[in-house]
Amino acid sequence: MSQLNTESAVRDRYSSAAAEREPELCCPVDYDRRYLEIIPQEVIDRDYGCGDPSKYVRPGETVLDLGSGGGKICFIAAQIVGAGGHVIGVDMNDDMLDLARRSQTVVAEKLGYDNMSFRKGKIQDLAIDRDRVDEYLKSNPVSDEASLQTLEAFLHEMRTNAPLIPSNSIDVVVSNCVLNLVDGAEKRALFAELFRVLKPGGRAVISDIVSDRVVPYEMQQDATLWSGCISGAYEEKAFIDAFTETGFEGAQIAAYQAEPWQTVQGIEFRSATIIAYKYAAGEENNAGQSVVYRGPYASIRDDAGNEYVRGERTSVSRQTFRKLKQEPYAADYLLIEPAETPQSGSLKTFTIGSTAKDTCCGDGGCC
Numbered sequence: 001m002s003q004l005n006t007e008s009a010v011r012d013r014y015s016s017a018a019a020e021r022e023p024e025l026c027c028p029v030d031y032d033r034r035y036l037e038i039i040p041q042e043v044i045d046r047d048y049g050c051g052d053p054s055k056y057v058r059p060g061e062t063v064l065d066l067g068s069g070g071g072k073i074c075f076i077a078a079q080i081v082g083a084g085g086h087v088i089g090v091d092m093n094d095d096m097l098d099l100a101r102r103s104q105t106v107v108a109e110k111l112g113y114d115n116m117s118f119r120k121g122k123i124q125d126l127a128i129d130r131d132r133v134d135e136y137l138k139s140n141p142v143s144d145e146a147s148l149q150t151l152e153a154f155l156h157e158m159r160t161n162a163p164l165i166p167s168n169s170i171d172v173v174v175s176n177c178v179l180n181l182v183d184g185a186e187k188r189a190l191f192a193e194l195f196r197v198l199k200p201g202g203r204a205v206i207s208d209i210v211s212d213r214v215v216p217y218e219m220q221q222d223a224t225l226w227s228g229c230i231s232g233a234y235e236e237k238a239f240i241d242a243f244t245e246t247g248f249e250g251a252q253i254a255a256y257q258a259e260p261w262q263t264v265q266g267i268e269f270r271s272a273t274i275i276a277y278k279y280a281a282g283e284e285n286n287a288g289q290s291v292v293y294r295g296p297y298a299s300i301r302d303d304a305g306n307e308y309v310r311g312e313r314t315s316v317s318r319q320t321f322r323k324l325k326q327e328p329y330a331a332d333y334l335l336i337e338p339a340e341t342p343q344s345g346s347l348k349t350f351t352i353g354s355t356a357k358d359t360c361c362g363d364g365g366c367c
Contacts, residue, residue, distance in 0.1 A: 004221045006183040006232065029271075035076040038110040040103045046096075047072040049176035050229070050271040051207025051255060060084045061171035064197060066123040067091055067178025071100030074116055075107045077174070083113040088165070090121045092130065119164055123175070124182050124190040126197055127163035128155060165197045173197065173204045177271070180209050180232040184220070191246040200280030201326065204248065207255070207273040209233045215267060230264055240274055248276035249303045250328050279323050288338025289321040290314055294331075308333075 029052055036044060047070060054076040057063055063077045068089025078087045091097050100118045108114035120130040133155070142148050158164075173194055182190050194204055211233045225231035234242065243251045255273035262269045293300060293308035301307045308314050313336065316324070324333050 004223055004226060006181070006226055010181045010227050031076070035079050038079075038107055039072060039075045040106050043070040043072050043075065043099065043103050046070045046099065048229075049073065049207065050209055050257075050261070051176055051273045052076075053174035053176055053205040053207050053273060054080065056203075056205040056254070056275060057081060057172055057174065062169065063087045064165060064170045064173045065089045066173060066175040066194070067181070068100060068118065069093070069096045069178075071103055071107075071116075071118065073174060073176050074100070074118070075103070078107065078111065078116050081115065083115060085115055087116045088170075089116070089118045090123055090126065090165070091118070092120060092122055094120070121164045123178065124186040124193060126165040126193045127159040129158060129162075129164040132158065167196050168199050170197045171199060171202050173202070173206075175206045175208070177208055177229055179206060180229050180234065181227070182232070184232070187242070188246075191242050195246050195248065195278055198278045200278060203275055203277045204243065205254070205273065205275050207271060208239065209261065209269050210236045210239050210272045212236060212268040212270075214238075216265075219265065219267075225264065230262065230269055233269055236272065239272065240276075243274060243276040244303055247278070249279055249323070251276035251303075252328060275328070277326075277328070279319075279326070281319070284317045284319055286315055287318055289316055289318065290336045291316055291321065291324055292334040292336065294333060 057077045057080045059082050065074050068091045074087045074089040209229045214235045219231040254275045257270035260268040260270045290313045295310040299309045
């Protein structure tokens with residue numbers, strides 16, 4: 001059975017879409033118009049997104065846009081983060097990169113500063129700088145086993161010591177209708193890379209097309225459907241599960257298109273935006289901290305398996321306490337420090353997934 005070359009299908013279609021607008025690739029998005037005024041019309045005309053992850057970006061942040069295309073989301077984010085922030089766009093399509101880089105000069109001049117860079121790379125392998133690879137191959141063509149080994153050594157050196165996007169370097173990763181274009185066999189690597197490059201405390205904000213049912217294999221072999229952001233779509237729950245399975249926590253559906261963008265063979269396809277967080281590892285012992293879940297639900301369970309009953313104190317580890325002080329959790333909990341700092345020898349180990357509770361009235365009286 002033949003296997004669709006998804007990378008070739010996407011490259012060919014988006015090279016054409018960089019030269020001439022293709023309305024079929026567009027999903028209606030309501031962008032903040034004040035950010036569009038300085039963006040060249042050519043970029044706006046060749047925007048093929050399905051959401052607006054830029055609205056979740058903040059001043060001063062370092063932003064990475066996966067599959068940045070003509071640069072529209074990058075140009076919006078550049079205005080939001082300001083001169084103190086930085087925006088990096090990564091794309092593999094030379095025609096789209098050319099459009100973005102030409103437009104960067106125009107946008108930077110209007111902004112009065114240039115806080116952007118556009119880099120060539122695969123979003124499922126953010127270690128390899130494909131511009132550097134192109135330059136290397138011009139003077140070091142691969143013609144035999146020896147030259148292939150030399151190239152492999154060059155790539156290993158880059159991956160180890162000079163990756164395109166270093167680990168733990170990005171505040172927020174955004175992407176707009178691109179993850180579905182990556183081949184299914186490489187999607188796990190894509191999420192692992194997304195997690196790798198984020199700083200502890202960073203977040204992913206991903207807008208993409210999702211389906212209400214799993215897309216059958218036959219549709220996945222259709223080049224037009226795949227390159228058209230249809231047959232590579234995740235089923236809705238599988239999309240959010242992909243984040244948590246990679247190690248993200250606090251994943252939530254931030255936006256969900258009410259009406260389907262398209263219905264193909266009875267399957268509904270629509271836009272959704274997921275926000276998910278990468279938290280720092282920390283101490284798992286308990287230093288007397290506890291939390292109280294405010295409600296409104298009778299109880300909830302977090303990604304680590306900890307259960308919180310409404311109105312009831314729950315003893316938590318230092319790591320969990322620190323996490324619950326941050327978004328998106330902070331508004332849902334009362335955070336209670338111990339009245340006295342316990343001695344190090346009295347600290348108890350907290351097992352992740354435990355539902356141990358602090359009792360309010362014990363032998364020692366009411367706490």
